[in-house]
Amino acid sequence: MYRYSVTEPPPRRCVLPFVADAPQLADLRGAVRAELAAWGMSALTDEAELIITELASNVIKHVGQGSAATLVLDAGADQLRVELHDKSDKEPQRLHPTCDEESGRGLQLLSALAPSWGTTRTAVGKAVWCELPLAPDETRRRILRATTVMESYGLAVGGPAARLTRRPVLEESATSLILDLLHWLTAQGLDPDDILDRAQTHFEAACQAA
Structure with missing residues (x-):
């Protein structure tokens, strides 16, 4: 090249x-x-x-x-x-x-x-x-990390190699990933509702600060 x-x-x-x-x-x-x-x-x-x-x-x-x-x-x-x-x-x-x-x-x-x-x-x-x-801001860092995770997850569940392009596919993949994470948290003896509440609180605070 x-x-x-x-x-x-x-x-x-x-x-x-x-x-x-x-x-x-x-x-x-x-x-x-x-x-x-x-x-x-x-x-x-x-x-x-x-x-x-x-x-x-x-x-x-x-x-x-x-x-x-x-x-x-x-x-x-x-x-x-x-x-x-x-x-x-x-x-x-x-x-x-x-x-x-x-x-x-x-x-x-x-x-x-x-x-x-x-x-x-x-x-x-x-x-x-x-x-x-x-120096990327924290929101864009999080989006980049989430994109990497979602694309890797698509491969892990036998989906397309990383091009999560259609909205229904995105919604289904995100829902499936969150469901797997909830099962994992329960297996670790943690309270999924508590983790979700904390994540929602941090998300709302970040949105208000933006």
Whole structure:
């Protein structure tokens, strides 16, 4: 994979042209991981890889398998800007939360993990961009951890390898995971109702503080 990178002096930039197909995604993640490590921004690796995978998957789905695309990373002193360029001028649409379509999953994830994101028209198409602070806030850390757990749980129960895209699947998987956790708490001699009450109290306090 061709890479154009500027490490010194800041601001630092990496341009990664790639072909939008599934085999390229692993190489793309590896290149991003290496670049962030070189920049001293490894703390953002998990979030960046997750977002980039979803956005690149959307290009495959909506622009076309084998489409030319470009990933651009711009690192400032306290944040990372991620841009994914493709040659389609059709802007992505945020889906209603109750929609069962798969196409909005990447944007919903982007909204949850990135405090600032959007789309920009370019001379040849568009760019979807987001900005990740170097120190992720606690809510986004929790969302990232929950995403990892849910995807691993899908594999554990024999479900799809990690792409929990449809709302009914998400609801069923979350319910099943919570049910398993309640059984586990009971087996440990703990009171599930007490744990649920405490979790709800912490959740409401976090929402009020946000």
